[in-house]
Amino acid sequence: MEKQPRLLSSKLVHKQRQVEVVLNSRILAWKEIESSRKRGSGLNDTSGTAHSRGVQVCEILAVQKTEEDESTNTRSQKKAKQYSLLYAHSFTVFYVKRTRQHQWRCSEVTFHCASQGLCEQWIQVIAEQLSLLANRPKSLLVYINPYGGKQCGQSIYEQKVAPLFHRACISADVIVTEYANHARDHLKTEANLDKYDGVVCVGGDGMFSEILHGLVSRTQTDHGVDQNQPDAVLVPCSLHIGIIPAGSTDCICFATIGTNDPVTSALHIIVGDSQPMDVCSVHHNNVFLRYSVSLLGYGFYGDVLTDSERKRWLGPARYDLSGVKTFLSHNFYEGTVSFLPAEDTMGNPRDKLRCRSGCHVCQHKPSSKDNQWEMSEEKEKFDKGDSSDWNVIHGKFIAINAASMSCACPRSPKGLSPSAHLADGTADLILVRKCSRLDFFRHLLRHTNKDDQFDHSFVEVHRVRKFRFQPQHQEPVSLEDLSETPKKTGFSPMCSAQTNCNYSSIHSSWNCDGEILPHTAIQVSVQCQLIRLFARGIEEQQPHCVFEDPCTLQALEPH
Ligand SMILES: CCCCCCCCCCCCC/C=C/[C@@H](O)[C@H](CO)NC(=O)CCCCCCCCCCCCCCC
Numbered sequence: 001m002e003k004q005p006r007l008l009s010s011k012l013v014h015k016q017r018q019v020e021v022v023l024n025s026r027i028l029a030w031k032e033i034e035s036s037r038k039r040g041s042g043l044n045d046t047s048g049t050a051h052s053r054g055v056q057v058c059e060i061l062a063v064q065k066t067e068e069d070e071s072t073n074t075r076s077q078k079k080a081k082q083y084s085l086l087y088a089h090s091f092t093v094f095y096v097k098r099t100r101q102h103q104w105r106c107s108e109v110t111f112h113c114a115s116q117g118l119c120e121q122w123i124q125v126i127a128e129q130l131s132l133l134a135n136r137p138k139s140l141l142v143y144i145n146p147y148g149g150k151q152c153g154q155s156i157y158e159q160k161v162a163p164l165f166h167r168a169c170i171s172a173d174v175i176v177t178e179y180a181n182h183a184r185d186h187l188k189t190e191a192n193l194d195k196y197d198g199v200v201c202v203g204g205d206g207m208f209s210e211i212l213h214g215l216v217s218r219t220q221t222d223h224g225v226d227q228n229q230p231d232a233v234l235v236p237c238s239l240h241i242g243i244i245p246a247g248s249t250d251c252i253c254f255a256t257i258g259t260n261d262p263v264t265s266a267l268h269i270i271v272g273d274s275q276p277m278d279v280c281s282v283h284h285n286n287v288f289l290r291y292s293v294s295l296l297g298y299g300f301y302g303d304v305l306t307d308s309e310r311k312r313w314l315g316p317a318r319y320d321l322s323g324v325k326t327f328l329s330h331n332f333y334e335g336t337v338s339f340l341p342a343e344d345t346m347g348n349p350r351d352k353l354r355c356r357s358g359c360h361v362c363q364h365k366p367s368s369k370d371n372q373w374e375m376s377e378e379k380e381k382f383d384k385g386d387s388s389d390w391n392v393i394h395g396k397f398i399a400i401n402a403a404s405m406s407c408a409c410p411r412s413p414k415g416l417s418p419s420a421h422l423a424d425g426t427a428d429l430i431l432v433r434k435c436s437r438l439d440f441f442r443h444l445l446r447h448t449n450k451d452d453q454f455d456h457s458f459v460e461v462h463r464v465r466k467f468r469f470q471p472q473h474q475e476p477v478s479l480e481d482l483s484e485t486p487k488k489t490g491f492s493p494m495c496s497a498q499t500n501c502n503y504s505s506i507h508s509s510w511n512c513d514g515e516i517l518p519h520t521a522i523q524v525s526v527q528c529q530l531i532r533l534f535a536r537g538i539e540e541q542q543p544h545c546v547f548e549d550p551c552t553l554q555a556l557e558p559h
């Protein structure tokens with residue numbers, strides 16, 4: 001590791017011991033000074049082990065003059081009080097501390113200086129280093145959904161997030177939404193986006209979906225791109241999106257930072273992490289329908305969602321109740337799935353190559369072969385209806401799921417497609433064919449344990465760039481057809497067989513990131529890395545402590 005020039009180093013006091021504090025452009029480190037240690041009983045006096053500690057500058061949240069805590073009433077605090085009178089000036093550094101299961105907390109360390117000048121110099125030098133971190137947001141536009149999840153979005157923000165933003169000197173314009181799609185419409189039209197470094201969504205996946213639609217539509221409009229064109233090349237959004245999880249599934253937050261903890265997510269926003277993410281565009285008959293970043297599910301997950309919408313008052317538990325009910329109805333749906341397999345990806349859905357921080361698969365740009373598809377003669381042929389490279393599968397399905405990310409969430413920690421990648425330009429298309437209840441139960445159960453949920457004869461999974469679905473029975477032209485009795489129209493528009501079939505048993509609906517789509521015949525295309533989140537992907541679990549690795553400290557040793 002290259003030697004970094006020292007910016008400042010001095011003898012300060014930390015926890016009533018003399019320490020040498022050193023700052024270079026990457027690390028703030030401190031080490032006890034031998035002389036200040038009491039002579040230990042023997043050489044191996046562990047109590048006084050002079051271990052060094054350090055914090056990366058990029059994970060320092062803020063530095064400020066220490067607030068005097070007046071509460072010195074016990075004897076030891078009185079002693080500390082006298083001691084600190086000697087070193088009357090002190091500053092506190094707030095930094096990211098990793099705890100269990102990918103959770104982050106704001107921790108702090110205070111140093112006492114003999115002179116006020118030195119104290120102010122330290123504060124100024126550290127603050128200067130923080131101001132050099134260009135990717136940190138300074139002003140944010142925050143949308144709060146007061147009704148999502150357990151309806152505590154507002155209190156989560158005010159109690160857990162706002163104090164952290166304030167400490168990091170981030171200014172936030174907060175809008176509490178008053179009705180569904182308020183955030184999307186505000187983003188699409190009124191919001192003056194030049195004022196902000198990012199948009200924060202306080203809510204669940206549905207609320208994120210609103211921000212996503214608002215931001216992407218606004219970006220396309222501003223760049224004159226018509227999102228109704230199924231193969232329009234969409235313009236990536238420059239503003240980062242932050243999520244403060246306050247929903248029921250929160251699978252987007254879970255898959256991008258590894259937990260659905262609001263404080264952890266707020267800290268990722270403050271340090272200015274950046275994680276690109278694929279977005280699927282969904283069209284019906286060349287008309288734009290919606291975007292999806294997590295799950296596009298027909299059959300099981302669509303029916304679960306349809307049934308759960310009537311039970312919103314139950315909060316997150318609505319999904320489990322509807323899940324059991326849908327499981328018992330055990331409906332299957334006939335249709336034709338056609339898809340364009342992703343040719344030269346680095347990975348495949350069953351390769352156990354999980355998408356983690358700094359993922360190599362996501363950094364691998366789709367080679368020219370895939371880009372050639374956009375301009376190639378195959379594309380012309382396909383557009384004329386002849387689709388050579390496309391695979392076509394007709395059958396009866398319990399579920400058709402397209403996961404453009406793992407969809408890891410508290411219900412299923414490894415997710416619907418554990419090896420799906422956040423930003424590789426593909427989606428994993430999972431086809432679950434008609435099978436017995438027991439078989440389907442086994443398949444579902446594997447989402448909650450280590451077993452491979454694709455290892456079933458009735459399950460197949462493909463990594464795709466585009467796909468289409470056409471249900472076997474033409475969907476009614478418009479919804480009033482459902483009410484007309486077949487007699488009046490001579491034949492029912494949807495199924496020629498028996499006229500008394502009820503609509504719901506031959507048609508499911510598409511669950512698009514937790515919202516129901518108005519059509520069942522759709523065409524989907526993956527837009528590679530269309531948006532960016534204030535996240536860094538799920539970090540590999542390792543004892544991530546800066547100060548234990550000698551090479552870092554060696555960089556601080558005097559030359
Ligand atoms: C035996 C235990 C089986 C457990 C099966 C766990 C599989 C759960 C997989 C969760 C996948 C979530 C995908 C995320 C989709 C989000 O974009 C979307 C918006 O937030 N959430 C939902 O649509 C909400 C979808 C929520 C779906 C919940 C499904 C619950 C299934 C329960 C089935 C019980 C069957 C056993 C009956 C005896």
Ligand SMILES: Nc1ncnc2c1ncn2[C@@H]1O[C@H](COP(=O)(O)OP(=O)(O)OP(=O)(O)O)[C@@H](O)[C@H]1O
Pocket residue numbers: 144145146147148149150176177178179180181182202203204205206207208210246247248249250251316513514515
């Ligand atoms: N002020 C509001 N009043 C009513 N509905 C709202 C309001 N703001 C947002 N919504 C809508 O509420 C829906 C659900 O919100 P959200 O996704 O945050 O919670 P959830 O559905 O419980 O969580 P998840 O999507 O993770 O399961 C969203 O589709 C959003 O459009």
Ligand SMILES: [Ca+2]
Pocket residue numbers: 278403404405420421422423424425426427
């Ligand atoms: Ca993907």
